[in-house]
Amino acid sequence: MSAPKQPSQTPTLDLSRWRNVPNLMMGIGGAGALLGLIVNPTQFAHSWLLGFMFCLSLVMGALFLVIVHHLFDAGWSVPIRRFCEHIANLVFPWMVAFFVPIALFAPKLYSWMDIKDRAGHPALEAKYPLFTMGGFYLVSALCFAVWWWLAKGLRDASLEQDRTGAAECTHRMRRYAGGGIVLFAFTLTLAVILWMKGMMYEWFSTMYGVYYFAGSVWMTLGTVYLITMVLKRNGTLAAVLHEHQFYFIGSLMFAFTVFYAYIHFSQYFIIWNANVPEETFWYVLREQGTWWYVGMIIIFGHFFLPFLALLRIDLKLTFWWMTPICVWTWLMHYFDLSFNIMPTLHPDGFPLFWIWLDLACLALMVGLLTRAFLANFARHAPFPVKDPRLCEAMGLIAPCASPISGGEMDETDELADALPQTGAK
């Protein structure tokens, strides 16, 4: 295997002039969202849902990365785990708060809530009791409760290990991750079915939960790469980062680029080929007007472009190359969510006129989440300082007579000299 190059070496990044950006986003976004609420509440509800699902993608993606870190007993991802824990913990109270407008405007989003004669709508009647007001709010609350419990439990144990260094904390996090992955899959699927698929309640696809998950993790990985890069360049994580963090995040981005395309293509192809009207209408609607072009943007922008851009190993380690790709993941995920959410309200094409409201709602949420994230990040150590795998993450041989593993030894020419063998038992 060819030895990859070092990540770009640049002067320390000064972030002080960007410190007001979250406030600006909150101010401008808040004003825009308020204006949208006044002039067109239905459009506001849809734009808010889009922003909410976008932020939920990030929060759930981060929670997933923390869970799989523990499930796989990974070593390389220790330095990035802490900020992923903080992102996952934004679920409470922030994502719950962002859900309030959705709960209030639900009848504008979900046509089934307006149907009085359920017996006349067999597709709705079949979904009893899930698609009832009680079912909707109860399942939504259950999903938030599970996510909060998981995210909090994982971060609490991680912070406790910062203080004690106890192996028991690792074991506890693994237990959370073991049960958590099942709960995560179950609740995320239910949430996406209720909040997105439920906008066209007649339609069904067994793949839908996986589809949202694949796009969400892809976008989260782009965001995680950016945050890791910033934290390296401003010196916060410089001491513990090794180039393999960037290589592995880049590789995972590549894998999820392919995985998303595979999932979306499979869903489309199976529905198209069988040509059953109960299923095809969902895609037929998304081929009307400018939605067809959005579909093309997703095909080329969500798959072909990042696929080609992420193929080379050295480019995954090159910041100036990766930065626009990471930003691109946000744009593509926005289009993907819009493709799912907006056609119910705008069946004739992509609502270009209302894009300002989408962006305003998104800016308000992202601004608030950024503030909350930065506050949490500042309050605790920037990485799990006593994690037993930190040594591996730094590309060093563990200070005991055991070979490192998990992908580090093929970069032996950069390994520091071995630490002294354990003798202090």
Next chain:
Amino acid sequence: MARASKTVNGVQLTAPPQELVREPLVANQRGLGWLSDAVAGISERPTPKWWWPAFLTSLGLMTVCFAMIAYLMSTGVGVWGLGHPVMWGWAIVNFVWWIGIGHAGTLISAILFLLRQRWRTAVNRAAEAMTIFAVMCAGIFPVIHVGRIWFAWWLFPIPNANSIWPQFRSPLMWDVFAVSTYFTVSLLFWYMGLIPDLAVMRDRAKTKLKKFAYGLFSLGWLGANRHWSNYEKAYLLLAGLSTPLVLSVHSIVSLDFSVSQLPGWHTTIFPPYFVAGAVFSGFGMVLTLLIPLRKMCGLEDVITMRHIELMCKVTLATGTIVGYAYGMEVFIAWYSGNPYEQFAFWNRAFGPYWWSYWIMLSCNVFIPQLFWFKKVRRNLAVVWVMSILVNVGMWFERFVIVVTSLNRDFLPANWGYYVPTWVDILTYVGTFGLFFTFFLLFLRFLPIVAIAEVKGVIPQADPHHPLGGAKPGAHH
């Protein structure tokens, strides 16, 4: 008990507690020379006593397989239990099952290579061999299923005298290309990985015939820097090529069912669900083969408990993904409100083949959950039994998909009950003979562990490691 610590880059690093220290990939600090002796020695030593009975039994079963095929060809597919409404029976079940078994080999050799999972090196060679032999077994079934087997070559897009062109809109046609490409690339990948080890066998050979044979197939390998450089590039490229093939083969097999409109078959989650199921059954078979093999060949220090545990974890993960897919199928059958879909799943769980559904669910979802427990993962007898149950469960999964969806047609007048004949059963049993005949020959004549690759992951190969080769007095 204090643990060793040191400050690096201003960060205080402490050795992990004993319970979290990773076990080495090769146990007992075995060195480079020991590895060559241990692996090459399996083929060099006199044939073990157990080998001949095993080989002759397999050969006998393989003969049964070919006898059944000859009987089928001479008589017609009526010798099988097929009949209205179940026109796809054991043959397709066995095809999908064997193809699935093959998936672990390419996953281990290609995907785990790209993900830099170094533990793969101890098990990839045997798993790849398993892949090739499993795909051979799988390939038999669709070919003999066409009825007039002598026209099977029409499946290939060869312009012929009748101007007949294959029907490219049929997923069965896609299978031809997917499976044949997969087999070709897997074979090439396996053979290429063997070259450095064949050269080791050549250099250690004591007879002229062995020297000639290993020499011929090692293609003049000298271990020169240029050879290794080309080898590693080719390995990376083939891994990159094989990775989409792993996913595409079983995805395309899933399309055989899902592009139809039949309740129980037409569902969008089929491609990833089939791939996860294939990896699940493949790892089941790797465990079934390697647990006794490591003991019989004295390779406990190479295929360690850590490897067994990791494979159990992959099995657990994929089994749980399969469980998610089963759940989604049932959930969406309810959610869709489609009465035919709902009936299909009701029929699976409580219809005439209810027992097959519950065997499937128990073996594929419930039993693998025991792998959450370390004690279970480290108990070889339990793991071995569970690995067999995984394969039983996955065979029943394909049976459930194929037979229970067909046996209850839309009209009750078209209902039927499928029962396999003795020809169905003996053909399937015979493919085990084919599989094990090739596998036993592989064990006898080729290095069953990738010697060069395992050497690359032991600390002795790392000049920076305390045990590294560059230091005086290091182990060799």
